[in-house]
Amino acid sequence: MTAMNRNWLSAVLKRLFPPGSFGRRLLYRLRANTGKWLFTSRGKPHLPIEADIERFISWVHEQESHQIVLIMASTRLIESEGQRSTNFALELSRRGIPCIFGYWRWKKNEWYPQDRLAGGILQIPVDAIAEWPEIILRRFSNKEKIILFEFPHPSFFKVLAEAHAAGWVTIYDVIDDWGEFQRVGQAEWYEPSMERHLLHNVDAVSVVNQTLGKAVSDQGIKGAEQIPNASFPEIDKVDEDRYLKRGEITIGYFGYLAGAWFDWDLLSETAVAHPTWMFYLIGYGGDSRKKGLPPNVHLLGKRERNELASLASNWDVGMIPFKQERLASGADPIKAYEYLAMNLPVVATGISAPVGAEDLVRRVKGADAFAQAIKTAAEEGDRYLEARAAFAAENTWVQRIDQLLSMIERGGQRIAEKRALFHRVE
Amino acid sequence: MKALFIYRFLTRGGVEAVLATRLRGLKKWGIDAQAWFLFDGPGRSLFRGVLDQVHIGSTKALSHYMESKRFAIISILDTPEVFPVLNQMPHAPKFILEVHSPYSENLHYLKSLRMRRMDALFVPSQFQASVVQSRLRKKVAIRVVPNPVGEAFVGQLSNFSPMPERPIVAWLGRLDRLKNWTEFVAIAGQLTAAGSMAQYWMLGRGSEEKVAGKLFRLAQRQGILDSLRWFRGVDQEHIPRVLDAVRTSGGVVVSTSKGDSFGMTIAEAMARGCAVVVPAEGPFREFVTSGEHGFDYPLGDAAQAAQQIKQLLEKEPLRRSLGENGRTSIVARHAPQVALGVLAGELKKVYAGAE
CATH class of the missing domain: 3.40.50.2000 (Glycogen Phosphorylase B;)
Incomplete structure (x- = not known):
């Protein structure tokens, strides 16, 4: 029964059976014997995954892990897309830490399959959690509970409040410049005051890079932990040979092909100017600019994670052609880490290099410099092989989860305050 | 028996x-x-x-x-x-x-x-x-x-650690018309506008489903979203620690209630040694003497309530003595x-x- 229906019913009952009347007393009696759900607002949801939720909760209580992590993600859990939230969930699962993955969906009737329950990951749409946070947030009293907000959706106002009340350690993981996303016509839901509310009222803030670190510092947040992106430990593993036609220089890209930051003009101009070079794009995300590309630019579509290393083994250079705008400068592209792990020299525009990889990523501006950098990078050969391998070894999701859990363990920012408020009184 | x-x-x-x-x-x-x-x-x-x-x-x-x-x-x-x-x-x-x-x-x-x-x-x-x-x-x-009041509230006082960064002005209750939570948001807005560095903790859930949106918009209008920490219904067992955090932070507990049969949240706050600010009516008059256990204010007058709170936030000895008096009085009767x-x-x- 919806809230509106309940209010309507309540008003009708009040009119038919005025308070104090005999009819009202009869109604009380009926209510006492039938259950108050019929007459009062309990807002209990009926979710098609209720059985999965209950099974997961029972399973969690049997686990040795003293922690549970809820990730409020802006994406779905799709391994081939390799998003940060997905990698966090998979790494937590690998460690035996139960994880609830709150996923974004565009339609309220979309329920994605629970294909990770066996690995200890329950998937629930973030909008369902936002509407009924108590279905999840009140169910793990004997665990250390951690909630990671990966975007500042206004509906999370209630989720944050529920999480605070139930003693969850709340973290805002700042992964993008959402204000810029809105400026370029995406993230229509973005509300700057909600992001400030999150920043100032979670127990800890983490950021992916210095650019976003400075942005949150400018908002008065001190001590935000920098937890950069990383690569999947086995991203460089070639499962089988996959051959691609090679050019004089073969350049590749994988990841989201968003018009908001992907510089199609730069790519086209470079490809036209160098017709003997071959460009491959592996990725997803709709963009009309995919049509009418020069003939030496090939779209390979979306590929599984295990295919990437073999496809990239045909490339001489990994590229990140992003626009020179604030949106890209706030990003910490995961592909940079993954190219390096695959021993590819990296040429990029519009972004900062990952910390520690400043010498391994050539950052340039403009089509001429981009082409020149590709040429130079392709001639590098294995000159930086050891440096790339060392960087890759130190920058996997394993280290990132180590860092995240260590931050929580240390109790910095306001985490110790939350613990002190909610330690169990025996 | x-x-x-x-x-x-x-x-x-x-x-x-x-x-x-x-x-x-x-x-x-x-x-x-x-x-x-x-x-x-x-x-x-x-x-x-x-x-x-x-x-x-x-x-x-x-x-x-x-x-x-x-x-x-x-x-x-x-x-x-x-x-x-x-x-x-x-x-x-x-x-x-x-x-x-x-x-x-x-x-x-x-x-x-x-x-x-x-x-x-x-x-x-x-x-x-x-x-x-x-x-x-x-x-x-x-x-x-x-x-x-529960045994956990009258037990020995202990300082809250870690010390909260800013004084906490807390409000506890159901977010409904009778408890008049919107007045607390207005009071917080007045304090913020007056340059107070306090943070505002609201503990309670609403009876209406749309209360979250209403609180968000009101807090946004009052300019307190950055300093508002909403706890949507805290279990009673944790409330003594919350009140210890308020007291240790140099904060105050506020009621804006238009109708209480007893005023339990304020009695509990007093039992934990918190200075309180309450409406000058209802049951509060039976156990809060203004100037002795806390301060009162005319219901509806957010400016005066903010003034009373500001005074308590700024005057540590006054806040401490009112908190101690309140505790002694409540323990003696409740x-x-x-x-x-x-x-x-x-x-x-x-x-x-x-x-």
């Missing part, structure tokens, strides 16, 4: 907190106390340690239970649904009606109440006595029986050993048939 307390919902509310304290403490006065709830809910944690004295079921099940246990006293707290089954009882225990609800819609039944079925009527404050009397057809004897002693005495009087 066996006593049964009947209440509608087993939630995390103030009445349930009072009942939990009664179940824990009345044994000392030779009273075997049990509680019956018509509907289950999330309030079990309040009764940790005495769950064997808690029963849940329909009025029919209650009827069987009452018959089999032969209680000497049956006390009904704001639960008129059970009146019909009381008439059917073959033996006649003493019946007490306790009126704790401040919500007028929950008090309509008083108009049709036939007091001859009741042996006594208890309320937790003089203010509530006047509210109840005004709704009864005839003048009846109403006994004011003080509420006990510590479990005191308030339950009064309740036990009243129950025994009713059982003995004394007026």
